[in-house]
Amino acid sequence: MKTGKLIKTWDFPTAVKRVEFTEDGNFVLGTTEERMGHLGTIVVFPVNSDIEGEQVDEPSLRITCETKKKAVVAAWSYLGKYIIAGHEDGSVSQYDAKTGEQLLNVPVHERGTLIMDMQMSADKSYFITASKDKSAKIIDVKTLNILKKFETDTPLNTAAITAKKDFVILGGGQEAMNVTTTSARQGKFEARFYHKIFEDEIGRVRGHFGPLNTIAVHPAGVSYASGGEDGYVRLHHFDKGYFDFMYEVERTRAQH
Known part of the structure; x- marks a missing residue:
């Protein structure tokens, strides 16, 4: 090293x-x-x-x-x-x-x-x-029981678990052989954020012009990097709004 x-x-x-x-x-x-x-x-x-x-x-x-x-x-x-x-x-x-x-x-x-x-x-x-x-699943190591399931409308190549927040980030998109004839929006090349507990999609981040092949989250949960078929690695830093975001159920629990 x-x-x-x-x-x-x-x-x-x-x-x-x-x-x-x-x-x-x-x-x-x-x-x-x-x-x-x-x-x-x-x-x-x-x-x-x-x-x-x-x-x-x-x-x-x-x-x-x-x-x-x-x-x-x-x-x-x-x-x-x-x-x-x-x-x-x-x-x-x-x-x-x-x-x-x-x-x-x-x-x-x-x-x-x-x-x-x-x-x-x-x-x-x-x-x-x-x-x-077109799905990602959280699985228990000891039993291999499926704990959570996240369904999308596009084939997935990568999935990552975030630190600090209860989110997962999914990436994929249309097959590479068809990318040249497909716009970024139609190809569904966004990084997709889902709530880890409630399984709902909560947001997307655009940027790549081809399928996302890999996503890695910073160990401290402050940023993530994505690598795409377009040949780019994109580094995203989370802002204050990301850390302040609370799911409605979480907000209600916090108030009580």
């Missing part, structure tokens, strides 16, 4: 779609694509905290996914206890992070619709998914 020096390269026969460190930085996972006779996998490598020390060459854990059920995204749960994976068929799996055993597999999105993104809450006890079936 201090020098930007490359300390290790792991090579794979197919594309790596997602990487993520555990909270303590002692392990990193990656998801690989199913291509050219190679099955999709989730691999875990231990990381030597001494950057001058040797890094291992082989993964400490390899989870091989079934054909047509490859892992598109994966993430660590709280304390690195589970690996949660979102699959190509719209299901979500929970794996034991030590043994790789699949403990649960639950159909979450419409069958055959890709789970495009998965982001954990700050305490990693629940997470949000985004899917091509």
Whole structure:
């Protein structure tokens, strides 16, 4: 982090779609694509905290996914206890992070619709998914029960949970191949804000001229960044009105 020096390269026969460190930085996972006779996998490598020390060459854990059920995204749960994976068929799996055993597999999105993104809450006890079936869902890490559902009128590529406020931000839009023939408004390229508890849409932010591919919220909840198919990264800082906003039910409760 201090020098930007490359300390290790792991090579794979197919594309790596997602990487993520555990909270303590002692392990990193990656998801690989199913291509050219190679099955999709989730691999875990231990990381030597001494950057001058040797890094291992082989993964400490390899989870091989079934054909047509490859892992598109994966993430660590709280304390690195589970690996949660979102699959190509719209299901979500929970794996034991030590043994790789699949403990649960639950159909979450419409069958055959890709789970495009998965982001954990700050305490990693629940997470949000985004899917091509035009919905995002908040799911409990331990049980994989669906806690909240957010429905839109456009395929979703990304979803994020905000800090401080009970909101989620969703992004997506019309498929990239059709963008050149579609206006920004028709393509539905806005970042969409929903209330995390009541599931209602509360606002939209325009700016991109193509589908939103990824959204990341600042850990302190003061801003968010979005990356789009148009080649731009847009950084948005929340103003005072955002933090003062109260849902009508919240306002009534506060008054009493």
